[in-house]
Amino acid sequence: ETGVTQTPRHLVMGMTNKKSLKCEQHLGHNAMYWYKQSAKKPLELMFVYSLEERVENNSVPSRFSPECPNSSHLFLHLHTLQPEDSALYLCASSQERSDYGYTFGSGTRLTVV
Amino acid sequence: AQSVSQHNHHVILSEAASLELGCNYSYGGTVNLFWYVQYPGQHLQLLLKYFSGDPLVKGIKGFEAEFIKSKFSFNLRKPSVQWSDTAEYFCALRGVGDDKIIFGKGTRLHILP
Numbered sequence: 001e002t003g004v005t006q007t008p009r010h011l012v013m014g015m016t017n018k019k020s021l022k023c024e025q026h027l028g029h030n031a032m033y034w035y036k037q038s039a040k041k042p043l044e045l046m047f048v049y050s051l052e053e054r055v056e057n058n059s060v061p062s063r064f065s066p067e068c069p070n071s072s073h074l075f076l077h078l079h080t081l082q083p084e085d086s087a088l089y090l091c092a093s094s095q096e097r098s099d100y101g102y103t104f105g106s107g108t109r110l111t112v113v
Numbered sequence: 114a115q116s117v118s119q120h121n122h123h124v125i126l127s128e129a130a131s132l133e134l135g136c137n138y139s140y141g142g143t144v145n146l147f148w149y150v151q152y153p154g155q156h157l158q159l160l161l162k163y164f165s166g167d168p169l170v171k172g173i174k175g176f177e178a179e180f181i182k183s184k185f186s187f188n189l190r191k192p193s194v195q196w197s198d199t200a201e202y203f204c205a206l207r208g209v210g211d212d213k214i215i216f217g218k219g220t221r222l223h224i225l226p
Contacts, residue, residue, distance in 0.1 A: 002156050031212055042117070043203065043216035056213060090157065096212055101147045101205070104157040 003027040006091050006105035014113055015081060021108045023074040023091030029103070031096045032074040034066060037088040037107070049074060050096060081112045115140050117204050117217035125223045126194055134189040134220050136178075136204030143209040146187040148178055149216075152200045160202070163187065174198070196226045 004025045013019050025032065034046040048056035049068040063085075065077040074091055088109050092102035120135040138144065148160040161172025168180040178189045187204060204217040 002158070004156075033213070035216075040122070040218065042218045045213050045215070048213055050212065092157075094212065101149070101159045101162055101207075102157075102214060104149075106156040 002103050002105060004091055004093055004103050004105035006089075006108050008108060009106065010109045010111075012111045012113060013078070013081065015083070017081075018077070018079040020078065021076040021089055021091075021110075023076075023105055025072055025074075025091075025093040025103070025105075027093060027095075027103060029093035029095050030071050031094045032068060032071075033092045033094075033102065034074065034076050035090040035092065037090055043090070047076075078110075081110075083112050086110055086112045115206070115208070115215050117206055117215055119202075119204050119217035119220050121220045122218065123221045123223070125225065127225045128196055129193050132189070132191040132194045132198075132222070134202055134204075134222070136187045136189065136217060138185050138187065138204075138206045140206055140208055145207045145209060146178075146180060147205040147207070147214065148172065148176070148187075148189050149203040149205060150200050151203070151219075157203070160189075194222075194224050196224045198222060199224045 007022045031050045036044045046060045047066045052068050067075040088107045090107045091105040094102045116139045118137045146163040149157045150160045151157045163170045163180045171177045176191050201219045201221045203219045205214045207214045
């Protein structure tokens, strides 16, 4: 365990479904991130939350909707996804302005059918 | 534009061979540099990082990396690889004062026993 827990580990959903990915960190960090990891592409930053406020949205389609109710929890709400959205979705946390990089969760493997 | 380039997408070596994975970056300012590793079925974890000072940094499991500012490079090295080093390796940068980390596409390393 890394201190960042993601659930579920695997998710298969239809294009008309609505689902949510959950991320929880137990490290006392104050920043959380969603990344998308697709084959043969760099890790793509999707959203950044700092002190529970969204500070960055990297031109992510509106079918992805993040929510950060507190500094320990981060959600990614999914609706009407496309097959090309199938990927590994990684959550990470960090302490802002620190000397450390991120701590990553194990990811949610999403398949859109 | 901010970017990280990893030249080798897939590297195959025999045990005890020496390893060097290339990483070049583009960023208009001072950077912190990272190498992350993802073992099969596991989460991304920090291998080593450079913030300032000695440009030769040592990480876990015998890995090291050298920051060459004039070449915008941060290559990863290991003198003698082991089968357990089979993994995907990601080079990454973060601009000083920024919180988001930009990743390269990754290099998949396969060590033959």
